[in-house]
Amino acid sequence: MAVSTGDLRPTSGTWRTPLVIIVCGCAIALLSFGPRSSLGFFVQPMGREFAWGRDVFGLAIALQNLLWGLGQPIAGAIADRFGLLRVMVVGALLYAAGLLLMRYSTTSLSLDISAGVLIGFGLSGSSFNLVLAAFSKLLPPEKRGIALGAGTAAGSFGQFLFAPFGVAMIDNLGWQTALVVFSALMLLIVPLSLALVTPPAKTGEVPAADQQSFKTALAEAFGHRSYVLLVLGFFTCGFQLAFITIHLPAYLADRGIPATTGGWVVAAIGLFNIVGSLSVGWLQNFFPKRYLLSVIYFSRALATVAFISFPVTPFSAIAFGAVSGLLWLSSVPPTSALVALMFGTRWFSTLYGFAFVSHQVGGFLGVWLGGVVFEQYGSYTPIWWLSVLFGVLSALINLPIVEKPVARPVAQPA
16 A cells, blocks of 8 residues: 655555544454453363363463563564564464464463463464554654554453453353354454555665664664663563453452452453543653653552552452553553654564563563462462562653654765
């Protein structure tokens, strides 16, 4: 599809208007984020049926988070080099296959392959990360902030829809049917991805300032202090979100909170994250992004301390879900915007992908340690407090970030 040189907006007369791009991208984010945010509700029914401890399920989802992160820069580099469509299609098919095979998993190894390997790599090619990359490439700068917030919020709306939907299907139709339905829904990503087609990189069509090799881009990024700080801070986001997504439903059930209420707690996270993501996407136009990130991480730490310091009731659980939702993925718009601001959009998918590796390493540890610690001590308390510590450290780490494009030497004429 034709694009104008130096401006990746669709040329006039095509069906891929900015509105169509944003709507289809948000639909993909909704679909891809929904099932993986609901996997925590499968821990207890599958555990009862196959006599698995929480460490078994925790390891599978930890692998998912790790492989999602490791696969993200690879998927991003392929999308940057050859265009996004083929990456999105393969990712959606792997995601659907993982959910379907998870329905037939009867051993811990088969669960690791389906819920861990296939879904992990599937997410790296079809999740909202690539949607945000497409928005950064296809939309003009003045629309990017709100579009990045909308894409992130759409993922949360998927969480809001899929959490009670998944609980209802598990209760009424069984966990097996729920996974089959989730698998079928992932196939909708394939036609939707046609709206997010990005052109393959061609040296002659790339502005001179952006004619940079893959190795040079990586060396520049990892030699840039602010990028390294941003990557380190993003670790906490993954740790906190993955731990809560997978272990919060079981934590609530341990305290006598019904599964239906747990479903609404997770749904509240998704619903209020719509507000949080859109608000931060808008606020980053007026406030330094590093300060927004610091406030988000520190506020998460305070919310966690308040939640675990008082008796857990349905009201306190839903209130925690609402507050967590406001802060849930609100770190993503300023993080992705900072990557684009520092290095431009030429290798955005790749560089944001490497930042996401840090996020998912945190997610791996959050999910895996949650299961191991619970099986060892019968309590999640140590992980809650570790989450608080990471939140405070990330709030401090983001403060020294410098928000300006990286200085590049200008080529001199011979």
